[in-house]
Amino acid sequence: MFVILVYDVNQKRVAKVLKKCRQYLHWVQNSVLEGEISEANYKKLKMDIEKIIRQDEDSVIFYTLRTTKYSSREIVGLQKSSNENIL
């Protein structure tokens, strides 16, 4: 499965969240990561993030795509990530 992750967390926890996300996904842009991930790792990542964030203050969205056949990504302006477009 393909995951697009967008986080909105307190500055105090950004580094920790980002570090965790980077273990599984590629950084795309400020607050955005994406990549192919197994179902098992996806569950693991979600659990790990739940432990790091504050439920009443932070928010992390996971868009999961079972296939990328019907999706694409376009960037207007600066392409901040150096990794190739996987979508």
Next chain:
Amino acid sequence: MFVILVYDVNQKRVAKVLKKCRQYLHWVQNSVLEGEISEANYKKLKMDIEKIIRQDEDSVIFYTLRTTKYSSREIVGLQKSSNENIL
């Protein structure tokens, strides 16, 4: 088509970008909007954003999904948007 938009723009232009995006999409979280949009409006939105942002400083990512049949959205932590989950 369904669009997930994530922007990373200079503070000076955030209000303008957000206002434009809100004309077509629903706000989900800080820097993230999403929603159903026609092909024509999608092109219009992209063009409008190109005019607002600075190409050498700002970045806006559009994930377009031709169908939402294979996708879903999960939120860990705070659900900041009040609108119902469309995905």
